[in-house]
Amino acid sequence: MDNVPAQYRHGENGFDRRLMEDLANAGFRCYTINQIPDRTAPKAIPIALDWLEHLEERVPGPETHHRDVLRCRLIHRLHDSAARGNQRAIDVVTTQIRRRPPRSTASAGMAGQVLARIATARHFDEIVELFNELDDDSSDKFFLTAYFGKVKTTQSRDIVLPYLDHWAVIVIPALIKMKATGVRHLIEPHLKNSWPPTRTYARRAMERLT
Incomplete structure (x- = not known):
């Protein structure tokens, strides 16, 4: 991964060399996390979680297009059966949904879809609390509705x-x-x-x- 194509510039459009290196160390030969071809990638889950937990530290300042794209891709990577029932993943995605100011419209609903997939019946009380917090025009709330079919x-x-x-x-x-x-x-x-x-x-x- 030493010779990165010119189209990938660190700190632009969701490309971060540090994330690329973290993925490479876990065995993923790709430039961005959304390029992982596998529908399920258990080794990528802790990387995505770590980056979401520290995203504002690693990419400080106001929300830019670059950080928004990174955020979207990291959340989407958790839409994986390997994250099902993972309390850390559920906590991280819940934090993203509650984030203020809200995430961009580009990622609207994505976290709700992810949480609906990975939360299990034992997380019912947590999901109900979050669901009731959200405005009825929230895309995350719309997609989170699917979760209740599990209970x-x-x-x-x-x-x-x-x-x-x-x-x-x-x-x-x-x-x-x-x-x-x-x-x-x-x-x-x-x-x-x-x-x-x-x-x-x-x-x-x-x-x-x-």
Whole structure:
């Protein structure tokens, strides 16, 4: 990795030589963390976590395009089954969601998607607390809704139901996954939803739920 192509300039557009070297030491021959080809890369998880925990120290100052790109790529790397149930990863992603000032629109929703994937049923109370903190126009909150499908309880059902009419495309799959009862009559109107994916999920729910 000594001869870095000219297109990669340290401190620009998400390229950081230090991160490249950390990845190389872990066996990843790539210039940026998003170039790791594997869908799951357990050895990359601690590197991504360490960088997110110390990002403002390593790239100080106001949020620049470079740091924003770095942040996006590091968060996205945690969208990995290898991070599932990892408390440190869950804490780090939660911190990113709570970050003030908020992350850029470029990464809006990404942390919510990641957290919905890696949090498990035992993290329910943590996720509920975070979910209730977020504004209803938050992209992270929208994607985090999917998490509740993992928890097959009436409490989980009742948390997502208020969002059914606005976020049907993500709420209905969550209701299906948790095998929710007593919701078919609420889902039925979405059989005529204007968006095809929502109609598909509604049909599936009517077939599977009691």
